[in-house]
Amino acid sequence: MEISCTRAQADHQQLLNCKNTLERMDDNFQDMTKLLSIAGSEVRLKILFLLNMEDELCPCDIADILEMSVPAISQHIRKIKDAGFISSRRDGQTLYYSLMKDKTAVLDAVFTTIKMVKKIA
Amino acid sequence: MEISCTRAQADHQQLLNCKNTLERMDDNFQDMTKLLSIAGSEVRLKILFLLNMEDELCPCDIADILEMSVPAISQHIRKIKDAGFISSRRDGQTLYYSLMKDKTAVLDAVFTTIKMVKKIA
């Protein structure tokens, strides 16, 4: 745990405390980074938003709404699913995806903010 | 605004409503994506968290805490600064960076969640 910053004003105790705090929360940072990196793409943020709003949608619906190819959407869905933030239900040939709301609860503030459409341009 | 999903059960009105909703909020999605893509990197999330906790830090401090090279940190800082989420103050040779809390308020829930360290491993 060596500290190398050589600034005269550097508060080495502060830096050590920061290191300890981050180390203690390392798993939390990794989990949160996984969610934020998934949500940090405009396409995927819209997919998450749509699933939050509509409960469930199939890849074809999402491709239509976002005006993108079905394989492109499917690959985004796969990424979100692999990360554990959505689940699927099959009805015949159609797969319906829905949000795991307990694992994405921290995005509620994000969705709320997005919905606050600016009145003044 | 044509809808092409050919599923028998497809609710074309629902899909049109979704398209309209997203279109109306397009700027909000872009702004939010900017913030989430910045925060969706473990290094940058830690930088934002540290600045939220410590008010201000210099690149050298952050490099020390995260055990990374100064140029690597500097380039992350530049990205966060270009996006408008931090500001800087110079004191001699040292640049202190601090969070624009009004522009990152939506991350408060993120920081709170990170701080809720799991008790049971």
Place this chain on the structure above:
DNA sequence: TACGTATTTAAGCAAATTCTTAAATAATAG
């Protein structure tokens, strides 16, 4: 002025991302 420190910038490279097109799976209907 010259030197040391704090920081940024630039160049270069490996790895990751995100799309496209084409092929493979899965389920249903005739």
Place this chain on the structure above:
DNA sequence: CTATTATTTAAGAATTTGCTTAAATACGTA
């Protein structure tokens, strides 16, 4: 079984990301 529809998977290419090393800039001090 064959054809059609819904979806996924794979391969490939263009772009972006994130580091490293080295050079440039900014400031303070002897």
